Amino acid sequence: MTAVDVAIVGGGFTGAAFAIHLSRMAERPLDIAIVEPRGRLGRGLAYDTADPDHRLNAPLPVHFLYPDAPDHLRDWYAGRGGAARDPDAQAPDGSIYMRRGEFGRYVEEQLQDHIAANPSGSTIRHVRSRAVSARRISRGYALSLDDGREVSAGLTVLAAGYDRPTAPPPFDGxxxxxxxxxxxxxxxxxxxxxxxxxxxxxxxxxxxxxxxxxxxxxxxxxxxxxxxxxxxxxxRPRPRTGAGPPPDVVDRIVRPVSLFTAAHGRQASVRGLLRTLRSEARRAEAAGGNWLEPFGDLRDSVWDVWPALPLAEKRRFLRHLRVWYDVHRFQxxxxxxxxxxxxxxxxxxxxxxxxxxxxxxxxxxxxxxxxxxxxxxxxxxxxxxxxxCTGPGMRPDRSTNPLVRALVARGFAVPHPAGVGFRVDEESRAIGAGGRADPHLRIVGPPTYGAFADQQGASFIALRLHRIVPDIAAAFRR
Ligand SMILES: Cc1cc2nc3c(=O)[nH]c(=O)nc-3n(C[C@H](O)[C@H](O)[C@H](O)COP(=O)(O)OP(=O)(O)OC[C@H]3O[C@@H](n4cnc5c(N)ncnc54)[C@H](O)[C@@H]3O)c2cc1C
Structure with a gap:
């Protein structure tokens, strides 16, 4: 059995970002293992693609890995001659839509740089395998891998991303x-x-x-x-009128009260949210702008708006409005x-x-x-x-991922009552069947949809990791 301080399951964007931020913020050298069957780290499902038509769904400045240096990607891209190598990346309005594979290369390179050297002197290793099960040990978990090996860690981080879609009826037989x-x-x-x-x-x-x-x-x-x-x-097509994406993405999200709540007060129902959004969209259009401006304010406020909604309202949103929200959210x-x-x-x-x-x-x-x-x-x-093309699976209790199934079956983590992703606390600690938050198991990225709703876009994931990692790093001091 290999014993490490931290075992990250999943080496896509989320797992890579977690390892990078932890190695930067750790107060002593940590032994970090990333368990990932793919040969290349930092790419995952979204960015492990060589297809030239697979592009980021939003302009370059909206994507970042380092919330404290959001222009890092822009400088990296310019330094690599991105515009010359991929002239089609530029849209008619001048915005750059990078290839997803290129963004994956950026994340992979950043992780490799941190594997070579990082501020805490931590070791980051790639365990090229798939975790299939987990059992509790005295302090933490031991993960069983599909090649028969075992990795034990004081902290296990589930960054397993999305599930493959399952065939819907009538194709499911x-x-x-x-x-x-x-x-x-x-x-x-x-x-x-x-x-x-x-x-x-x-x-x-x-x-x-x-x-x-x-x-x-x-x-x-x-x-x-x-x-x-x-x-x-x-x-929905991207509006051609009004301003482009706001330049101050981090400032729009990192604030004590979200933009939407500050402007419209706290709303306890999805119907109220929708009503406000519609009237704001009409107002923006009358002033020569477009619906994306108020919608963007709501999108950048989800971290604050979603947790405050009662459970029944979350379920109502997921049942009736999520499809509608997603076609506006992901362009x-x-x-x-x-x-x-x-x-x-x-x-x-x-x-x-x-x-x-x-x-x-x-x-x-x-x-x-x-x-x-x-x-x-x-x-x-x-x-x-x-x-x-029905989209990724989001229900841990129906997952095809053996580790996810094992975590649920053993009660180490439970599905979120809203019906998507896992139940976690504000710091991403898994809440188990006994109802207690487990400091030895964190769940990050898309599987925390039920708790945070905003953990789909890369930058939103990076922002949350950047916020929770300092406490995680501090816990290793002892
Ligand atoms: C097709 C697609 C396009 C997208 N485009 C954008 C975009 O343009 N902009 C944007 O901001 N966001 C986009 N997203 C959202 C995207 O999900 C996030 O940006 C981010 O990539 C999520 O990364 P992740 O590492 O959490 O998940 P994933 O990318 O799903 O990676 C999870 C990794 O975990 C590994 N894994 C899973 N289970 C195990 C296990 N049991 N053991 C070991 N390893 C395991 C998998 O092999 C995989 O590599 C897109 C998503 C998809 C699916």
Whole structure:
């Protein structure tokens, strides 16, 4: 068994950022292990991509790793000649939308620099494996890895990110095993194997579907691509009027009271929030601006607004409003937006508010019965490929990740009562089945959605880590 001070499970953006900030703030040299099966650290699901059309969904200054030096990425990009190497990164309004793979390279490089040397003299090592289970030991946890090794640590940090999407009904039975069904929308190698003239159905029409469309179009796809979702909500286009993204991203978020609460008071219902947002959007538009300005104020206030909502309101938001919120929150890079608009205008790509009622495998094709939203007529269509773009799984109790399942099964961590992610306290300590916060297990990044709601964008994750790591570092003093 290898014994370390800190075992970070997951070496994506969150795990890498945690290791970097801890090694900078630790008051003595720590032995830190990052357990991650990928060969490259710092990339994870979002940034381990070489696809040129996979770009960050917001301009460069909105992304940062160091809240105390938010311009670091901009300087790194300029120093690497980013604009010359990727001229398409520049949008018509002059903003830079980096490739996600390039951002991954930045995070990876930053981590490698800290592995080579860091202010606390800590050791950061990559344990290239997958954690499959955990058991309690006298002080902390011992993790079992899928290669038979064990790592024990006084502090275990779960930074395992998202779960792969699970096939929705009616594809959840044997259909999901058919060769035409692609369950993993981020498996670009498989996407490129889809024959160029295939009839493709995408389940979902938000960001993941747009990524898939961009990959297919670039690889010369000629066949029809139909995207369906029950609500029919598409990612909202970036407004062309009004100001661009605010330059003071950190200042907008790091403040005693959030922008939204300071302007409109504390709201105890999602209905109240929505009403305020709508009237502010109308006011902004009347003044020559756009809805993104008040929406941005709310987005940058979620850290303050969400925890204050009663549980029933959180559930109401997740049930009725989350899809709507997400299509405003996560926009497409303009480069991808334009490409998709062209293919839509040419009739190759279509979007429809419809449900898949039934599906059957029929001589190599997938035959799907679709029903338009509002109870329209049912119709049967044949597709050569169906790609699940319903978005990542967020329920630990239904996770396909063996470690996540083990943590829940053993009561070391419990799902958040809102129904997404884990229950954690303000400092990201896991709350176990006994109801107590566990100082030996922290959960960070997207799996804390239920508690914080804002832990999806890279910068929001970096900000929270930057805030909680000093106390974690101080605990190792003793
Ligand atoms: C396709 C996509 C695009 C995105 N684009 C943007 C964007 O443009 N801008 C933005 O701010 N945010 C974006 N996001 C949000 C993004 O999730 C965060 O920015 C951030 O990357 C989350 O990182 P993470 O490390 O928590 O999760 P992940 O990226 O999911 O990484 C988790 C890592 O944990 C590892 N892991 C999981 N389980 C185990 C285990 N049991 N043992 C060992 N290792 C394990 C996985 O292999 C993986 O590498 C995007 C997300 C996705 C999915």
């Amino acid at each position: 044997t259909i999901s095993d058919r060769p035409g069904f692609l369950g993993d929308p981020w498996d670009t190698a498989r996407l490129r194997e889809i024959p160029a003239d295939a009839r493709v159905l995408l389940l979902g029409m938000a960001q993941t579907a747009s990524d898939v469309i961009a990959v297919l179009l670039r690889s010369g796809h000629r066949g029809p691509i139909a995207a369906v979702s029950r609500h029919g909500l598409r990612t 497409l890079p303009p480069q991808v937006e334009t490409r998709i608009a062209e293919a839509e205008a040419a009739g190759q790509v279509s979007f429809e508010a419809a449900s898949c009622v039934s599906a059957a495998s029929d001589n190599g094709t997938l035959s799907v019965t679709l029903q338009r939203r509002g109870g329209g007529e049912r119709r049967r269509e044949a597709f050569d490929a169906v790609v699940n």
